[in-house]
Amino acid sequence: MDFKNLLNRIYAEIKSSKWEDGNLPDYIPELKHINPDKFGMSLITLDGKNYGVGDFQEKFSLQSIAKVFAFTLVYKDLGGKVFERVGVEPSGNPFNSLIQLEQERGFPRNPLINAGALVVCDMIIENFDTPEKTLFDFIRKIARNSSIDYNSSVYQSEKNAGHRNRAMIHLMKSFGTIKNDTDKVLDLYFKLCSLEMNTEELSQTFLLYANEGKIYGSDERILTKSQTKRTNAIMQTCGFYDEAGEFTFRVGLPGKSGVGGGIAAVHPGKYAVATWSPLLNKKGNSVAGMKALELLTTKSGWSVF
């Protein structure tokens, strides 16, 4: 597959399109100042090729994409026991809805919606003496990049504005599904969401999920082959809020999006890919990113299906 040519064609098509129906997210003040015209895309193959177009070396806020890394840490640490506290089903609801969470007595549908990621952060605090250091060291390790960090002004902005997440964690606390102090859990959660990478770093990190659970480059095993498949399965059904079906339908790869405008996806055994473009559709997913990935799998004729 000539990915270099493919990415160039995708880039040209994206840049020549109008994305008038997208919006910047309004509930995290710090993310409102981003230039909406940005577009970057990176693809790294398991046989060592690395492609990038547009703003692929500009950092952006990972937001919900980072939930995959926190989940990976607890899945590695606890194995299947992690599913005593979060499910593996798509929610069918907006990412910040409390309705289902109340109906299902504080048990989150999956680890990639806000409620589930809060429970994952709660488990990290429960199981590690220095939770923040453990989490960020883990992410730096699988990214093979010691400079990865969260953005403190985004973190502060989320902390001040995050009333919906506070509502969610107190609702879970009332059901007993959060064990630790809510402020501690929220603090770790907001730092996690404020993680920054560029698309090159992000696709590099996601190679883990294309590579049967081993860090690409070092071959150190993080997840078993079966755990990796299952993590990809969760991304496939739960990675795009209430648009997981649409992404699966149009793109056909397991992946995860964030309201910072990023999307990361993998073709197991083949490659990892990441896109970034800030304007979001109504479901909170990057308009240009979804289009770019649809073009990628359609033009290449490759998807998991």
Added chain:
Amino acid sequence: MDFKNLLNRIYAEIKSSKWEDGNLPDYIPELKHINPDKFGMSLITLDGKNYGVGDFQEKFSLQSIAKVFAFTLVYKDLGGKVFERVGVEPSGNPFNSLIQLEQERGFPRNPLINAGALVVCDMIIENFDTPEKTLFDFIRKIARNSSIDYNSSVYQSEKNAGHRNRAMIHLMKSFGTIKNDTDKVLDLYFKLCSLEMNTEELSQTFLLYANEGKIYGSDERILTKSQTKRTNAIMQTCGFYDEAGEFTFRVGLPGKSGVGGGIAAVHPGKYAVATWSPLLNKKGNSVAGMKALELLTTKSGWSVF
């Protein structure tokens, strides 16, 4: 892959297990009389191998599995226009719930839940002069088997008992999302659900979805390659009622289940597989069938992820 040996080991493991927590469906009287100990499994590869264990030549009621065939007919006929009337998102709700359908003004989440399949039947009636003949001839054609038919006593039983489906179609009619006479649509729908096959016939028919949209054996194209991938994507996220995530997580293949105890799934480019075992879990999926398919992908190490 030595599928012969693999199926034998799966069969032995299934037969030596107790499935005490499963139940026969109680809302279709005719399905209550099935021997709960039945278990059959068939797997047919694209390179022409055909394997079967247990009751793989005994016919059973396809129920919701047949919805895939009706959807395939309208997708072939109308192309992407079909999605003006049904979505591609998992519902996150029980298969017969009316709640979401009312909230979303009669527009079904996807073509594989009851509401969506009713709309698909409505489209078949709208677009073909002899809808019943067209539908069943189409199924016989992709099955390469002119003896395939529905079971009339199951059909009668469903027709008499189907109050939930009647509620659903009248709700959609009130929103204008059903165009034809409700009794006509229900009649076609009940016949479709009463379709019978054994696991060998079912896996033979499902080869279409493993074979990029071509009928296996004749190579006649029914769906384009891209349409086939998208059909598989819909099965992946929507094929198991509110347990689509669980099936994706444990099995990792696109597939579809029915309350008759059947499950069909495909590994694109490799094989189609079908299981039958009547006892259902609380979500309406075959307990032993899900286990058998989990064993298949875990022991083989093959899944789409």
Added chain:
Amino acid sequence: MDFKNLLNRIYAEIKSSKWEDGNLPDYIPELKHINPDKFGMSLITLDGKNYGVGDFQEKFSLQSIAKVFAFTLVYKDLGGKVFERVGVEPSGNPFNSLIQLEQERGFPRNPLINAGALVVCDMIIENFDTPEKTLFDFIRKIARNSSIDYNSSVYQSEKNAGHRNRAMIHLMKSFGTIKNDTDKVLDLYFKLCSLEMNTEELSQTFLLYANEGKIYGSDERILTKSQTKRTNAIMQTCGFYDEAGEFTFRVGLPGKSGVGGGIAAVHPGKYAVATWSPLLNKKGNSVAGMKALELLTTKSGWSVF
């Protein structure tokens, strides 16, 4: 209280106001042709005074108001056992919603919403040999008017258009809370809703509820004093769809509205009152009728509170 003067002032105020925000109901075709400017109001006191203004002698479609009479018949007949099949709580939801009905497994919140009235009709069919005759003879008796009847073209119009009610009754049938054939129950229900009276006849009939359960004029007891209070209590909390609080707040009398534009209310021990004006607010209650009744209790300083 000088009701004559009061009604004249109310009439003048209503006729000089603009009711631009009201609409005719669109789901019963026959009701779309009504002159939206109509307004009639009647008030009859227990000491024998009878007042009327505007179009008080023009018949209109009672719609949901008639549900009170059907409930009265079964309450008289079965006593407290009626509450084994319907509740006494406000629904807090639109009158034709199926969501709560599914969540509460087909048990209607109260006898004055559609679902509850369908169950009441089911009980009438169960308990009387000639249900339709029994019901309409009963209504004529408490109305002291043998000419009261339903309007057959409205009945036909409802029968053809009533998909939401069909959805509701099949949903209840699937839960086993409807005992008889659904078409029979719907037929009685549509006839009940198509009942016609003018405001004078309606307030005359409602005197029963102001008169401790005795027919005004004949003093024949229909309900016990306690049953009458309880019927009024149900009207107070459940008589105005999801606007029962608003009516209680603004008017302060037990009453019942219908989408034909009518409202009937009583001040126990004092009077019965009825209004008719076809334009409805978003909750399905007559805009001018609610205003007229608010003026009545505000200007008189009399309400049950």
Added chain:
Amino acid sequence: MDFKNLLNRIYAEIKSSKWEDGNLPDYIPELKHINPDKFGMSLITLDGKNYGVGDFQEKFSLQSIAKVFAFTLVYKDLGGKVFERVGVEPSGNPFNSLIQLEQERGFPRNPLINAGALVVCDMIIENFDTPEKTLFDFIRKIARNSSIDYNSSVYQSEKNAGHRNRAMIHLMKSFGTIKNDTDKVLDLYFKLCSLEMNTEELSQTFLLYANEGKIYGSDERILTKSQTKRTNAIMQTCGFYDEAGEFTFRVGLPGKSGVGGGIAAVHPGKYAVATWSPLLNKKGNSVAGMKALELLTTKSGWSVF
């Protein structure tokens, strides 16, 4: 009416009954230690008679009953403008549910459910320089009792345990329907709920609502006659969580209950009554209290209906 005799008969009947199906509330630790056998009842008439039976001079925690006083303060202060921020409709849902609140974008159905009372506290903080002092001075004034206060250990207990209320206020904050700092609002709310009275003091305070809005004894006007009627109307439809219909049906008086086991009610123009008995039914209302009030209106033959 011989209320002395009536209360004695009610007391005898209550004390000779078993209330096995009631429970103490488990989410406020401090309220779990109450003696479940307590029962007190007081009734004070507008013509100056004062009756009490059982534990009528023992203080208990008013909990939600106190919400009526906070609402009265803002209604007096702001008039109808208060309804720009809370509605007057029954919720039809459990008192601490967040589902409806999310669906209705943070606008509370009425001032007597938790969400509405939090908004009322928010308005008190917004409109008064010394909100806590203003609120408690106001309550002491209408109670004509300067010793009325909240219980600090109940207040502390609620503050530590109130995760559901925290969830609710953060959800409203995310919708912008809470203006002040959430901790400040919660603090005032928890103090309000921790208010203590005995049934004699409570019925004395509730005389305001039987007395057209004037403090009984001083005749100082707090609410207009119309505002008083409307406050009673809100109590009638919204005073008993999702059991408002049941209370209206069985008792037929406007009133308000609290999870401390208290109920206060009024017969406008006649009397105020209060009961206290700690065991609650599943909806959070005192089992013996509801029974005692049902006996009161049934045996006296007096209710507003």
